[in-house]
Amino acid sequence: MRVAITGAGAVGRSIARELIDNGHQVLLIDKSPSAIRPERVAHAEWLLADSCELSSLEEAELDKCDVVIAATGDDKANLVTSLLAKTEFGVPRTVARVNHPNNEWLFTEAWGVDVNVSTPRIMSALVEEAVSVGDLVRLFTFRQGNANLVEMTLPPESPYVGTPSGLVPLPDNCSLVTILRDGQVYTPTGDQPLEAGDELLFVCPTEIEEELEALLSPRDRRS
Structure with a gap:
């Protein structure tokens, strides 16, 4: 898979190394000459260019990319890059970094963003996930499918402790995808009983x- 990453700072370089280690072809783009340091990610392609300029993206051959990741520290640049990648070059998937939480509402399909990544939101979700038992925590939003990845740590008082996962009457359009238990990842088989303390991952609409x-954690939520 060919991936273009705009922004060759610490974030962009870290993403590039991870993708290269996984066998992908990576192009790093940055408009700052001081950021072009090929020795920092030796197996990546590098391009000195402004990703907000159409001519620069043509030089980068974005039409040959499977994914574009807009990872600069400038939200405006990330939005413009995503929009150009999607509308002018038909890139199948765009991922954009959100630097300022107040701008998150802009990072939608209307601006060519398939997936937005907001560090404050992710950190907040992880904190909630670590301390909350019996509360549903939204971890990730799949923009194109209008669905979310959500997590719940099953409380001891849940009526479904001991119930096979396949017999839990989940709402329509909701799927249990993973059970995390004692550091192990389990794929729900339908006959596997749920246990108190299980971390349950679901995909469901908002x-x-x-x-x-x-359903899973009934209680008086007015208190």
């Missing part, structure tokens, strides 16, 4: 999150 939470 509108049924409250229903799912009430």
Whole structure:
């Protein structure tokens, strides 16, 4: 897979190394001459260019990329890059970094963004996930599918402790995808009983999150 990453700072370089280690072809793009340091990611291609300029993206041959990751520290640049990648070059998948939480609402398909990555939101979700038992925590939003990846640590008082996962009457359009237990990852088989303390990962639309939470962890939420 060919991936273009705009922004060759610490974030962009880290992503590039990870992708290269996984066998992908990576192009790093940055408009700052001081950022072009090929020795930092030796197996990547490097290009000195402004990703907000159409001519620069043509030089980068973005039409041959499977994914574009806009990872600069400038939200405006990340939005423009994503929009050009999607509308002018037909890149199948765009991922954009959100630097300032107040700008997150802009990072949608209307601006060519398939997936936005907001560091403050991710950190907040991870904190909630670590301390919350019986509360549904949204970890990730799949923009194109109008669905979310959500997590719940099953509380001891849940009526479904000991119930085979396949017999839990989940809401329509909701799927249990993974059970995390004692440091192990389990694929739900349908006959596997749920245990108190299980971390359950679901994919479901936003509108049924409250229903799912009430089903697995019923309690008086007015207090």
